[in-house]
Amino acid sequence: MRQAATPESPPRVPAIRAEGLVKTFPGVEAVCGLDLLVHPGEIFGLLGPNGAGKSTTIAMLCALTRPTAGGLWVAGHDVRTRPAAVRRSIGVVFQKTTLDDKLTVEENLRIHAVLYGVPRRRARERVTAMLALTDLADRRRSLVGTLSGGMKRRLEIARGLLHEPRVLFLDEPTVGLDPHSRAEVWHHVHRMRRESDATVLLTTHHLAEADHCDRLAILDHGRVVALGSPEELRARIGRDSVRVRTEAPERDALTLADGLGVRPTVVDGQVVVQAEDGAAMLPRIVTALEGAVTSVTVSRPSLDDVFLHYTGRSVADQGTAATEPLVTGDDS
Amino acid sequence: MINASPREVGTRLAGEARAVGAVWQREMITFGRERLRLVISLLQPLLILVSLGIGLGAVVPDGETGIGYVTFLFPGVLVMAIQAPAFAAGASILWDREFGFLREMLVAPVRRESLLLGKVLAGTATATCHGAVLLVFAGAAEVPYDPVLLASFVAVLALAAFAMTSLGALLAVSLPNPQTFQAVTGLLLGPLVFLSGAFFPLSGLPSWLDALTALNPLTYAVDAARHVLAARLLGEAPAGLFEGLEVWGSRVPVSVELAVLTGFAVLCLVVAARRFSRPDQ
Numbered sequence: 001m002r003q004a005a006t007p008e009s010p011p012r013v014p015a016i017r018a019e020g021l022v023k024t025f026p027g028v029e030a031v032c033g034l035d036l037l038v039h040p041g042e043i044f045g046l047l048g049p050n051g052a053g054k055s056t057t058i059a060m061l062c063a064l065t066r067p068t069a070g071g072l073w074v075a076g077h078d079v080r081t082r083p084a085a086v087r088r089s090i091g092v093v094f095q096k097t098t099l100d101d102k103l104t105v106e107e108n109l110r111i112h113a114v115l116y117g118v119p120r121r122r123a124r125e126r127v128t129a130m131l132a133l134t135d136l137a138d139r140r141r142s143l144v145g146t147l148s149g150g151m152k153r154r155l156e157i158a159r160g161l162l163h164e165p166r167v168l169f170l171d172e173p174t175v176g177l178d179p180h181s182r183a184e185v186w187h188h189v190h191r192m193r194r195e196s197d198a199t200v201l202l203t204t205h206h207l208a209e210a211d212h213c214d215r216l217a218i219l220d221h222g223r224v225v226a227l228g229s230p231e232e233l234r235a236r237i238g239r240d241s242v243r244v245r246t247e248a249p250e251r252d253a254l255t256l257a258d259g260l261g262v263r264p265t266v267v268d269g270q271v272v273v274q275a276e277d278g279a280a281m282l283p284r285i286v287t288a289l290e291g292a293v294t295s296v297t298v299s300r301p302s303l304d305d306v307f308l309h310y311t312g313r314s315v316a317d318q319g320t321a322a323t324e325p326l327v328t329g330d331d332s
Numbered sequence: 333m334i335n336a337s338p339r340e341v342g343t344r345l346a347g348e349a350r351a352v353g354a355v356w357q358r359e360m361i362t363f364g365r366e367r368l369r370l371v372i373s374l375l376q377p378l379l380i381l382v383s384l385g386i387g388l389g390a391v392v393p394d395g396e397t398g399i400g401y402v403t404f405l406f407p408g409v410l411v412m413a414i415q416a417p418a419f420a421a422g423a424s425i426l427w428d429r430e431f432g433f434l435r436e437m438l439v440a441p442v443r444r445e446s447l448l449l450g451k452v453l454a455g456t457a458t459a460t461c462h463g464a465v466l467l468v469f470a471g472a473a474e475v476p477y478d479p480v481l482l483a484s485f486v487a488v489l490a491l492a493a494f495a496m497t498s499l500g501a502l503l504a505v506s507l508p509n510p511q512t513f514q515a516v517t518g519l520l521l522g523p524l525v526f527l528s529g530a531f532f533p534l535s536g537l538p539s540w541l542d543a544l545t546a547l548n549p550l551t552y553a554v555d556a557a558r559h560v561l562a563a564r565l566l567g568e569a570p571a572g573l574f575e576g577l578e579v580w581g582s583r584v585p586v587s588v589e590l591a592v593l594t595g596f597a598v599l600c601l602v603v604a605a606r607r608f609s610r611p612d613q
Contacts, residue, residue: 062439064435064438084442087439087440087441092439094435096432097431097432098432098433098436100362100431102365103361111357111358114353115354115437115440117347117350
């Protein structure tokens with residue numbers, strides 16, 4: 001499929017196209033040869049640890065930083081030669097809030113509308129529509145400083161969509177939010193997607209969130225190491241694991257190996273059996289061990305396993321907690 | 333950019349004008365909401381007017397003009413009052429960066445020059461307001477409430493505010509964070525005010541300070557404001573305290589002083605805009 005790079009044929013134009021994208025800072029190669037194709041209308045995730053090149057990629061996509069080499073097009077516009085056109089077609093929610101706390105919800109939106117040249121009447125309609133979309137209509141006249149973290153993030157999404165961008169960037173959209181607010185943000189992202197045709201590109205190092213994406217690219221050291229839907233990525237590495245806690249794991253592992261023809265391992269005092277269908281395997285294991293089982297868990301491969309598979313490291317090992325607390329702990 | 337038709341240029345200019353307007357609007361909303369700050373910032377100039385004007389005024393002889401020191405001081409205090417708010421407008425660029433709002437502006441489809449211009453124009457307006465409210469107290473300094481005189485004061489103040497806000501913007505885009513900005517402007521404020529002739533005639537200073545006073549934009553603002561006052565009170569033959577500014581031995585006309593202020597402001601603004609709009613890396 002040939003991709004047109006001109007704005008004249010919108011339906012065929014990919015939301016984002018990167019070819020051999022490189023960004024070097026003095027002494028550091030932040031992005032090295034990134035290739036990406038994001039289709040219109042999809043929720044696309046860039047998953048990777050800190051320093052994988054996610055934020056640098058977002059900065060280049062916003063035409064805030066110039067690529068060192070390679071090509072990058074957003075909604076068909078080249079970020080090097082048409083930065084203004086690129087910026088008109090995107091909405092951005094940065095990792096760190098960019099709202100003005102001293103203005104009201106409505107004032108923040110109104111000033112955004114003026115900055116983006118949205119005609120006054122249209123701006124009024126859009127403000128009302130976006131506040132309704134993000135359930136903030138009743139906070140219209142509140143000072144932003146009085147909103148909760150979750151509301152602020154929703155307001156930023158409302159603002160990012162105000163000028164009807166083709167692509168919405170969400171850079172770590174739920175960092176720093178409690179689980180409830182986080183769920184709400186996702187609720188609104190999905191709702192927004194149903195109600196408009198905007199493409200969403202988000203970055204995260206939070207594996208639970210990756211499941212909200214239609215497709216994912218796993219980034220490591222500035223390049224894509226895996227690409228696909230969350231399901232595809234899981235399927236690619238794998239199988240379910242059945243973890244059995246028993247009195248004598250070593251002996252029981254041998255029993256299972258003899259009786260069922262599987263190859264169990266013993267991890268942390270538990271017998272672990274890999275199987276295509278863990279749930280179906282479960283009764284056979286319990287029967288084979290004749291009631292010596294104290295507890296059993298069946299787990300599907302997590303994206304953490306996927307990440308581990310492709311990068312050789314666990315996402316949890318990345319030491320992200322130092323700069324961004326509250327991001328670990330609930331990717332069940 | 334390339335091959336833009338006149339119509340495109342027009343659309344683009346309208347867009348940039350709107351961007352200037354957006355920034356202006358935001359600053360004005362905030363200014364309107366922080367009236368308490370305006371009141372508090374009046375206290376220092378008033379304190380100086382009262383303590384120096386009355387205290388020092390008692391020992392400074394009126395001379396043959398019969399006009400007191402407090403009247404001499406008044407234009408100086410007006411100019412002094414715009415200093416802090418003008419620099420605060422510059423600092424707000426750095427605070428916007430600190431609190432994130434700057435990114436919201438930078439990622440908008442407008443030129444960075446427009447954003448900076450909006451900031452400087454809004455800062456000029458608010459700083460002018462800070463000086464202009466002091467005109468309420470003109471009577472206390474035996475300055476007549478003459479509309480023409482008051483309007484002339486406001487005009488001089490606006491130019492001085494433009495110059496100082498532009499300087500503040502230039503410092504802001506050259507310095508890394510608000511803390512450094514505060515340190516630098518803290519260092520600058522004293523010399524700028526004391527070597528401007530706001531409190532005493534510069535003719536009393538040793539000649540080796542001439543270069544500093546001549547380079548100080550506030551010198552011209554203070555002298556222009558004072559000249560306006562002297563012309564109203566004494567006619568065309570100012571004397572005594574109101575003798576007027578001499579730079580390297582020659583009298584400087586008000587028109588030149590206003591031109592110097594404008595030139596200084598535009599120079600700072602252009603350099604600041606160039607620095608501000610340099611792309612990252």
